[in-house]
Amino acid sequence: MSDKRHFLNELDELTLLAIARLGNQAYGVSIFETLERVAERPTSIGAIYATLERLEEKGLVTSWQGEATPERGGRAKRYFKVEGPGMQALDDAERARKLLGVMRPAGGVL
Amino acid sequence: MRKLSTRAILLVFVQPIVLVLAFSLLYRLFQLDPKGHPSFLDYLSSLTVMAMCFPFMVWNLKELARTFAKKRCASSAQRASAMDNGDQHPPGLAEYLLSFLPTMQRDPVMGDLEELYRFKYIQQGRTEARRWYCRQVALAFGSLLGRLINRSVFGWLARLARYM
Numbered sequence: 001m002s003d004k005r006h007f008l009n010e011l012d013e014l015t016l017l018a019i020a021r022l023g024n025q026a027y028g029v030s031i032f033e034t035l036e037r038v039a040e041r042p043t044s045i046g047a048i049y050a051t052l053e054r055l056e057e058k059g060l061v062t063s064w065q066g067e068a069t070p071e072r073g074g075r076a077k078r079y080f081k082v083e084g085p086g087m088q089a090l091d092d093a094e095r096a097r098k099l100l101g102v103m104r105p106a107g108g109v110l
Numbered sequence: 111m112r113k114l115s116t117r118a119i120l121l122v123f124v125q126p127i128v129l130v131l132a133f134s135l136l137y138r139l140f141q142l143d144p145k146g147h148p149s150f151l152d153y154l155s156s157l158t159v160m161a162m163c164f165p166f167m168v169w170n171l172k173e174l175a176r177t178f179a180k181k182r183c184a185s186s187a188q189r190a191s192a193m194d195n196g197d198q199h200p201p202g203l204a205e206y207l208l209s210f211l212p213t214m215q216r217d218p219v220m221g222d223l224e225e226l227y228r229f230k231y232i233q234q235g236r237t238e239a240r241r242w243y244c245r246q247v248a249l250a251f252g253s254l255l256g257r258l259i260n261r262s263v264f265g266w267l268a269r270l271a272r273y274m
Contacts, residue, residue: 028222045222046250049215050257068221071228074176075221 006058006089013093014039015051019061020082020090027066027077052080060086125170169209200227201240204247215254223247 008016018034019026031048035041055061066077082090200223208220223246230239 028218029225032222032226044246044249044253045219045226046246046253049219049250050253053215053257069225071225072221073224075217075224077221078218 005092006060006085008089008093011041011043011047011051012055013090014041015048016055016060016082016086016090019080020087024079024081026080031080055086056080058085059083060089125167129167166209170206198228198231200224200243204244207247208250211250211254219250219254223250 014035015031018031018039021038022030022034028045028048031052032043032045035043035048052061052063056063061080061082063078063080066079068074068076205220208223209216211219223243226246227239227243230242234242
């Protein structure tokens with residue numbers, strides 16, 4: 001595995017977490033709904049696909065084509081899965097947040 | 111069935127007329143000597159327009175064929191249900207605009223939006239669902255095409271910088 005570190009923005013991180021949570025059922029609609037309902041983060045399908053494409057280019061996720069269903073107008077789904085570097089990037093982000101959280105003053109303002 | 115007929119009329123009659131008009135306009139604009147024989151550049155500009163339009167024409171014809179196949183294969187009960195739900199089809203123009211997206215993202219994005227549109231339609235009604243769909247199409251253009259342009263422009267600049 002390469003030692004290259006990947007830095008995530010907020011939507012990258014939430015999308016990766018949503019994919020990891022959904023397991024084998026992670027495709028556009030389920031990711032969109034997870035972000036809206038669970039993470040309470042309103043977004044658009046276009047923004048999600050732009051994020052997913054960027055994550056795929058970095059090697060953090062992989063995708064494959066699924067089955068076509070009538071309610072989708074006969075179009076195939078595209079499923080996503082978090083790969084090793086993606087999990088590593090999530091761990092790094094979480095660790096950084098914990099470290100910074102420890103240093104946060106009690107009142108929230110310096 | 112009404113939706114299908116409208117779409118068929120649009121694809122078979124209106125689209126070729128629009129393309130021919132655009133073709134002739136560009137042909138006139140780029141023709142070097144309107145009284146003389148067409149030059150190589152005239153043919154090139156016309157071919158460029160046709161080449162740009164060709165993927166969209168093919169995609170539209172595929173969509174039409176798919177819709178016909180779906181209608182033909184459906185049993186009578188399914189057909190009745192499809193006719194009841196015929197109004198649940200997303201706005202045609204917004205859907206057509208999505209065909210301009212890069213090939214890799216077109217099918218999954220359109221499928222996801224159609225699936226979500228049906229949910230919205232049932233939950234919030236036709237007007238709200240259509241408004242939501244059009245907004246999503248506009249946002250998809252902003253996100254995906256913006257990214258594509260950024261990547262191609264910056265990729266081109268990076269390649270250029272390598273030789274400097």
